[in-house]
Amino acid sequence: MMKKRLFSLFGALLLSTQAALAEPLLKAEKLADGVFGLIGSTAGRLHENLGLNANYGVIDTPDGAILIDSGASASAAKLLSDEVKKLTGKPVRWVINTGSQDHRWLGNAYFAAHGAEIIALERTVATQRRLGLGQIEALRPALREQVDGLEPMSAERPQAADQVALQPGGRRIELRYFADAHFAGDSVVWLPKEKILFSGDHIYVDRLLGILPESNSETWLAAFRQAIALQPQHIVPGHGRVCDSARAQRDTGDYLAFVVKGTEKLAADMAGVDVAVKGLGAAPEFEHLLNFSDLHKGNVSRAYLRFESGQ
Numbered sequence: 001m002m003k004k005r006l007f008s009l010f011g012a013l014l015l016s017t018q019a020a021l022a023e024p025l026l027k028a029e030k031l032a033d034g035v036f037g038l039i040g041s042t043a044g045r046l047h048e049n050l051g052l053n054a055n056y057g058v059i060d061t062p063d064g065a066i067l068i069d070s071g072a073s074a075s076a077a078k079l080l081s082d083e084v085k086k087l088t089g090k091p092v093r094w095v096i097n098t099g100s101q102d103h104r105w106l107g108n109a110y111f112a113a114h115g116a117e118i119i120a121l122e123r124t125v126a127t128q129r130r131l132g133l134g135q136i137e138a139l140r141p142a143l144r145e146q147v148d149g150l151e152p153m154s155a156e157r158p159q160a161a162d163q164v165a166l167q168p169g170g171r172r173i174e175l176r177y178f179a180d181a182h183f184a185g186d187s188v189v190w191l192p193k194e195k196i197l198f199s200g201d202h203i204y205v206d207r208l209l210g211i212l213p214e215s216n217s218e219t220w221l222a223a224f225r226q227a228i229a230l231q232p233q234h235i236v237p238g239h240g241r242v243c244d245s246a247r248a249q250r251d252t253g254d255y256l257a258f259v260v261k262g263t264e265k266l267a268a269d270m271a272g273v274d275v276a277v278k279g280l281g282a283a284p285e286f287e288h289l290l291n292f293s294d295l296h297k298g299n300v301s302r303a304y305l306r307f308e309s310g311q
C-alpha cells in the first residue's frame with residue numbers, strides 16, 4: 001500500500017515536472033489573418049526562459065514573415081525563428097525593433113546572419129547604440145553562455161522620420177514614435193487595417209511596469225495616450241496578456257498617471273524623495289499587479305528624482 005502510494009506520489013511529481021518542461025516559452029495567439037502575438041513569461045530574465053520574458057509579434061506575407069522584436073540573445077532568436085516557421089511556414093525576412101531594451105533587439109544579429117532586414121527608427125537605433133554593450137554584460141549573470149559571442153547589431157539604414165508607413169510583402173504597417181517612454185526612442189507597430197497595436201514597452205498588463213533610469217514617466221504617459229488614441233481592437237502589450245484599451249488603461253495608463261501626478265506635485269513642493277516614496281508607497285488599486293512590491297517604490301523614486309532635477 002505504502003509502496004503504491006509512494007509510487008503514485010512520485011508519478012504525480014514526474015508528471016507535473018514534465019508539464020512544466022512542456023510549457024512553451026512563448027504562447028502564440030492569432031489576432032487576424034496572418035497576424036499573431038507571441039506571449040512570453042511575466043517572470044524575470046532567466047536562463048530557462050532564454051531572457052524571453054516579453055512579447056513579440058509575427059505577420060505573414062507572401063514574400064516572407066515579419067517578426068516584431070528579436071529577443072535578447074541568439075538562443076532566443078533561434079526559438080523565435082522556429083515559432084515563426086511553425087506559424088507561417090516561412091523564414092523571417094524582416095525584423096522590426098520597437099525599442100532598445102535587450103529583449104527587443106539583441107537577437108538582430110542572428111536574423112541578419114540568416115538574411116533578414118532589420119527595420120527601426122533612427123531614434124530607437126541611437127539608444128541601442130548607446131546601451132548595447134552594457135546590456136549584454138548586464139544579461140551575463142542570468143543568461144551565461146547564451147550571450148557568448150553576442151554582438152549588438154542595429155538596423156543599417158534606420159528610418160529618420162518619426163512615423164513611417166511600410167509595405168513589407170505588401171502588408172500595410174506603420175512604425176510610429178510618440179515620445180520617449182520606457183526607453184528613449186521607443187516606437188509601436190500599428191496595423192491600421194486590422195486595428196492591431198504591437199505596443200512594445202509602452203504597455204504592460206498583468207505585471208507592474210518598470211520606471212528605469214532610462215525611462216521618462218511623464219513623456220511615457222503622453223506616448224501611452226497617443227497609442228491608445230489609435231483605438232486599437234487588440235493590443236499585444238510589451239509584457240502580459242493580449243488585451244484591449246480598457247485593460248491597458250487600468251494597468252499602465254492609470255498607474256503612470258498616479259505616479260506622474262503624485263511625484264510632480266511633491267517635487268514642486270520640494271518634499272524630498274523619501275517623503276515621495278512614503279506618501280505614494282501605498283497604491284491599493286495596483287497592488288494586485290505582479291512585481292508590485294519589487295518595483296513600485298523604485299518607480300516612485302526615479303519619477304520623483306527626474307521631476308526634481310527638472311529633466
Ligand SMILES: [Zn+2]
Pocket residue numbers: 054101103201238239
Ligand atoms: Zn520590456
